[in-house]
Amino acid sequence: MNCCVRVLWSFLLLLPVITEAIEPISVGIAITLASALTGFLSHRNFYCNFLDCCSTEEALNSTALREKLHENVFGQHLATQVVMKAVPGFIHNSNPKKPLTLSFHGWTGTGKNFISRIIAESIYKDGMKSKYVHHFEPTLHFPNRDCVNKYKDQLQAWIRGNVSSCSRSIFVFDEMDKMPPGVIDSIKPFLDYYEQIDGVSYRKAIFIFLSNSGGDRINEVALNFWKSGKNREQIQLKDLENSLSLGVFNNKESGFWHTSLIEKNLIDFFVPFLPLEYKHVQMCIEKEIKARGFKVEKSSVDSILDEVQFFPPYENIFAKKGCKALDKKVDYYCYEN
Structure with a gap:
């Protein structure tokens, strides 16, 4: 039973103590509402919107x-x-x-x-x-x-x-x-x-x-x-x-x-997983820059790309390290400029 449900049932246990000053019809309404709310909060789909629950077939979007x-x-x-x-x-x-x-x-x-x-x-x-x-x-x-x-x-x-x-x-x-x-x-x-x-x-x-x-x-x-x-x-x-x-x-x-x-x-x-080409590395860099809230400027992108090593020799088609460690280079160039 989750914490919300426990609080509600604690409230229900205290009802006999506090009902003397409350009209019977009000007590009935309170119990009905509390029971309904308990059932609502107990529903798995409700609390799994806020807590990490073991997945069901419906969980994947x-x-x-x-x-x-x-x-x-x-x-x-x-x-x-x-x-x-x-x-x-x-x-x-x-x-x-x-x-x-x-x-x-x-x-x-x-x-x-x-x-x-x-x-x-x-x-x-x-x-x-x-x-x-x-x-x-x-x-x-x-x-x-x-x-x-x-x-x-x-x-x-x-x-x-x-x-x-x-x-x-x-x-x-x-x-x-x-x-x-x-x-x-x-x-x-x-x-x-x-x-x-x-x-x-x-x-x-x-x-x-x-x-x-x-x-x-x-x-x-x-x-x-x-x-x-x-x-x-x-x-x-x-x-x-x-x-x-x-x-x-x-x-x-x-x-x-x-x-x-x-x-x-x-x-x-x-x-x-295929080796990444120049255009893919460029897309990774631009994504990292946007994620930091900076404007994508060609000079910064080109500066970072100049530091990326490609292979094979002379043809330079694929990035040796793909998009790994680009985030650090983006930090360096973005904050420097």
Whole structure:
């Protein structure tokens, strides 16, 4: 029972004490109003507008998710397409067969963390700060490669406890390429097609993996499209998804090395994040400037772009760090001028 409801019922308990000086009809009206208000405030949809609640099928605003992706994510047509279809489709399914598992791949600064944050914010009011969203950093949570068995037990216990509390829990595993081999295999039962495991259903949970692994292959495909004069928007998921899954499966440094998650086809989408071009970095800079309430001036944008490194040599098509760390450069130039 939330605090508002407790206050109202405390008031009702005090009614016998204060009713002597009040007309009977007034007491009746007061009780009726208090009961009605109690029921209103007890309604989940009311207090979940103000508090962070475990998500339901109705919680996701698909239109808002689509708009946020279009307005804030640049140059990632494959990632936005997958997220706009897979996440709403999964959330609005009241009886999914298994959890939703997304594996994001690409070089740093291409938007993997950013889109993960948008997903969390579209489902939970507090976004990544929600108690129902759990973020793992291998260098922080799994730093010692000699403690794999210990980490497996801890990870299983953590996921089991949180899904027991909220079936719509979200788990984000960052920097998978730094994950000790074997640790991620411990969550295989939770990602499989089981109705329940020890009385707990994991079917409504979301698992998101972020990795730099496969970035070189993605960049190679993007560069080949550019060299052949094709638009990058012509790149399709099928052009990269199979090679990505095979690449990370056979890469000892991927965190997915010979993992049963891939072997048993438990990852629903391998999502490539393409390297960002000059125009995409420019859009990131302009967005950062506007977010600070400054006027976008070409001189400031050009000054920041001059400091961005591009590759390959001589052609300089893609930004080496994507849009990462641009916020600091924007701070420097905007406040300097």
